[in-house]
Structures are given as structure tokens and as C-alpha cells.
Amino acid sequence: MAGGRLPKGYPYYISDVETDSDGEIGEVPLPNIEDGNRRAWREELQNIELQAFTGIPAPTTVLDGTAVxxxxxxxxxxxxxxxxxxxxxxxxxxxxxxxxxxxxxxxxxxxxxxxxxxxxxxxxxxxxxxxxxxxxxxxxxxxxxxxxxxxxxxxxxxxxxxxxxxxxxxxPPRRQPGHDKLAHIRPIMDILLNKTKTEYSSHMEASVDEAMVAYTGRLGFKQHIPLKPTKRGIKVWMRADPNNGYFNDFQVYTGKEGNVAEKGLGERVVRDLTREIWGKYHHIYCDNYFTSINLFQDLFDNLTYACGTIRTNRKGIPPAIAKAKLKKQGDMIQRPKGSMVATAWHDKRTVTLLSTNSDPRDMTEVSRKQKDGSIVNVRCPKVLKQYTQNMNGVDRADQLRSTxxxxxxxxxxxxxxxxxxxxxxxxxxxxxxxxxxxxxxxxxxxxxxxxxxxxxxxxxxxxxxxxxxxxxxxxxx
Incomplete structure (x- = not known):
């Protein structure tokens, strides 16, 4: 929901996250080991130890009390x-x-x-x-x-x-080598972006998402996203701090180059926006547009954890997760591969999640209202609750900006x-x-x-x- 202000009191539930699963009712296949090239995904859950975050979240420049x-x-x-x-x-x-x-x-x-x-x-x-x-x-x-x-x-x-x-x-003119679509603001943007990155050391959690700058005029890289509160405008990829809404980094999307879509755009954006904080065991949260197994493995290799919803047609997803047909609220399937865990959990619908920042055996409960008005506690993987708490960094930053x-x-x-x-x-x-x-x-x-x-x-x-x-x-x- 980045790119616009959240309604006051908006309920952000686990079932509201993006998912491609249709949540059909049926039996759950439970193979012991996945076949083919996915043999590394297993049914047995093992303990996963996480390294402690080594950063110190705080302003990097300390001004005395006389500063206004x-x-x-x-x-x-x-x-x-x-x-x-x-x-x-x-x-x-x-x-x-x-x-x-x-x-x-x-x-x-x-x-x-x-x-x-x-x-x-x-x-x-x-x-x-x-x-x-x-x-x-x-x-x-x-x-x-x-x-x-x-x-x-x-x-x-x-x-x-x-x-x-x-x-x-x-x-240079348009369509000529070296032409910069953002030349009108490039010098100022580089200075402000550098200040944005260097004046604050971020918390352990960080979320990556897209925001929209409203604009309805003619522009080659103007975007139209019908499901966004701001439907037309300039798309800005952002990394923000979910703890306070600080804008850590951003990147303006200038559209296709040569009218050819960029392959792996979501993965490239996450790498670009997080590269400067690799090595400190940050936890990166993103939605299913960005999440992939290759991306999360790359982040993990660079001492950075990640968590995000994932589309069931992504390359490498274990069949037990991709084809899961869960019928009861609280039903789940988990498949670990080293420090990476794929999870399917049924709430109002089935949510699929990929993570490297949690132990799959850690469970918690969420309260859900039933049709008869009663409230019941539903068993839920802890990582899903962490996702809903920390994925809203860009939304929170957008709320501050829109005020x-x-x-x-x-x-x-x-x-x-x-x-x-x-x-x-x-x-x-x-x-x-x-x-x-x-x-x-x-x-x-x-x-x-x-x-x-x-x-x-x-x-x-x-x-x-x-x-x-x-x-x-x-x-x-």
C-alpha cells in the first residue's frame, strides 16, 4: 500500500499480504524429500541459529541542545x-x-x-x-x-x-548514448540521497517497497498502478525503517530501456537499495514482487537476512509449498533448505513466505474473529507475524511524507x-x-x-x- 496514506486505524492482517495462492480446499501432499533439482528441500525442521545484529541505530551527527x-x-x-x-x-x-x-x-x-x-x-x-x-x-x-x-x-x-x-x-538528446532522464534534478538528487544515507544508522529491520509521486501529465516513465491509492505518477523504489519511518534510500524508476523490460528488476532493486548495509545482519522485508530464492541466497551470503511473501510460480519453490491446498485456518506446511525456509500458512487464504531470518520451529498465535463473533487464537509461524510488523516501513514513511x-x-x-x-x-x-x-x-x-x-x-x-x-x-x- 505504499504510494499513499493508510486510512486511520487500517487493520494490517497477515491475510492481507500479497499471495498468488487461490486457497482451494484439499488434501496436503507430504513427500519426505522433494524430487528433481529441488532435492535439498526437506520436511524435517531443524534449528536455525541467527547472528546478532551488529549495527547501532541512531543519528550519525549529534548536535547540542542549542540546535533548532x-x-x-x-x-x-x-x-x-x-x-x-x-x-x-x-x-x-x-x-x-x-x-x-x-x-x-x-x-x-x-x-x-x-x-x-x-x-x-x-x-x-x-x-x-x-x-x-x-x-x-x-x-x-x-x-x-x-x-x-x-x-x-x-x-x-x-x-x-x-x-x-x-x-x-x-x-545528450533523447535516445542518444549518455542521455539522463533525470538530468533536471540529478545534481540535487545525488546530494540529498547521500545525506539520506549517511545521516542515520538504521535499525535491524528494513523494508523495501515502491512509492508513488503523484503526477498526471505527459511523461515517458509515468506509471499507472490501478490498485495503488496514488494510481498515476512517478514510481520510486524505497528502503525505509519500519521502526520510525525514516527514508534510508530511494531510486527513481525511469521505465524500460529501449522499450525492453529489464529481467530480474525486483531482485536488482533490492540489491541496489541494501548493498550499503550488507555485512551487519540486517533483516530485509519485501513483498512477492521482489522475493526470489536467488535473491535471498545472495543476501544471506552477504551476511544479510531476508523475509518476504513469494509467488508460487517462482523458480525453485518446493512443490509441497507451490501446490499446497490447505483447508483450515492455521494449517501450514514448512520446507527448510539450509537456513532458508519456505512456508505455506492458511488464514483467510493461503499465504506463501520465504525467509532466512527465523527458526521454523518458533510458533506464536494470532487472534481471529469467527463468523459467530467469537475470537479464537490461531497457531501461526512467528516469521509471519514478524513480516506483518516490519513490512510497513515504506507505508509508514509515506504517511509522514503525505502529512x-x-x-x-x-x-x-x-x-x-x-x-x-x-x-x-x-x-x-x-x-x-x-x-x-x-x-x-x-x-x-x-x-x-x-x-x-x-x-x-x-x-x-x-x-x-x-x-x-x-x-x-x-x-x-
């Missing part, structure tokens, strides 16, 4: 980017005026104005108006106060018109990706402050109060705006 929201934000969004954006915006404005004539309403922007411009976008994400003009209307009843005191409508329109973050003049996110419409697709990355920087910096040992909020009774993202965004907007005034104050008479 803007200081944390600048860990993720370096102040040098204001200068870069101002330079590229002025360069693009000059080029446009060379082609179309002098624009008398334009004047060169500055890093301070770009910083204030971003602050205004944060304000607009909190106080949402149907149109931008409403922020500047003369009717005090309907005008959101504040923005019109710092910016004029004409100046904001001109910044929107010429806003640019990269020089694309050296990018008071930038929502203004734009004609250029790359602006949606840019503001997506600014949202990611804000959410990640919020988590850095939330977990900073020097920034805990205490109550009068010496208790601890959790930080709220809305409050964080409001303070950040004030600090970024600072004493900037884009319009002259009226002189008092």
Missing part, C-alpha cells in the same frame, strides 16, 4: 543548495529572456530568497488554499494571512516560472520529484530531532512528550523565512 529545527533540516538539505538553486534559476531566466525578450518583471534571485521561497512552500502545505491567488486576495475573510506580507503575488509567480535546480544543456506535504501544481514533472525530495529531507530531519538525545521534550512532571511533525514544520518555516521581506513595509504615518 533549521539546523537539523540543514543536515539533510545543505545550505549550499540555496546558492546552487539561485544560480541555476538566474541562469535559466537569462536563457529564456535571450529567446523571448526581456522580462521587465523579473529580477535576479538570491540564496536568501530561495530559502524563503522554500519556507513559503512549507506554509502552503500546512494552510492549503484551492488556488495560489487566494493567498493574495483582498478579501480578509478568505485570505490566509502571512504569505502576502512577505511575498508579492507577482514575485512568487516569477519564481515559479523560472525556478530551476540543474543545468541540462550538456545532457502537510507540498501540494502546489506545476507544469514540469521534475518539480514534483524535487518537492518530493524536500519532503523526504523534512521528514528525515524531523526523525533526527525526535531521536536526538539533546532534543527530548520534557513536561512539567518530568515526563517525555513526543514531537509532532506539524509543530516541527511550523517552526522550520519560521526559521527558514527569518527576517526576509520580499515586499517593502509600509511606512507609518
Amino acid at each position: 529545527e533549521m539546523d537539523l533540516f540543514h543536515l539533510m538539505f545543505p545550505p549550499a543548495l540555496y546558492e546552487e538553486i539561485a544560480r541555476e534559476t538566474n541562469r535559466y531566466a537569462d536563457l529564456e529572456q535571450e529567446k523571448n525578450g526581456v522580462d521587465s518583471r523579473w529580477r535576479a534571485t538570491t540564496p536568501d530568497e530561495i530559502r524563503a521561497y522554500i519556507a513559503i512552500q512549507i506554509v502552503m502545505g500546512i494552510i492549503v488554499a484551492p488556488t495560489q491567488d487566494l493567498y493574495f486576495c483582498k478579501d480578509n475573510l478568505f485570505r490566509p494571512m502571512g504569505i502576502n506580507e512577505r511575498f508579492t503575488r507577482d514575485r512568487l509567480d516569477k519564481l515559479n516560472q523560472y525556478f530551476h535546480v540543474a543545468d541540462t544543456s550538456q545532457n 502537510n506535504s507540498f501540494c502546489r501544481k506545476a507544469a514540469k514533472w521534475w518539480k514534483y520529484l524535487f518537492w518530493f525530495m524536500v519532503d523526504v529531507a523534512i521528514c528525515n530531519s524531523f526523525i533526527l530531532m525526535k531521536e536526538s538525545i539533546n532534543h527530548y521534550i520534557t513536561t512539567k512532571s518530568e515526563g517525555r512528550r513526543e514531537r509532532v511533525q506539524l509543530e516541527y514544520r511550523m517552526k522550520l518555516a519560521h526559521q527558514l523565512l527569518g527576517d526576509y521581506w520580499g515586499k517593502r513595509k509600509r511606512e507609518s504615518i
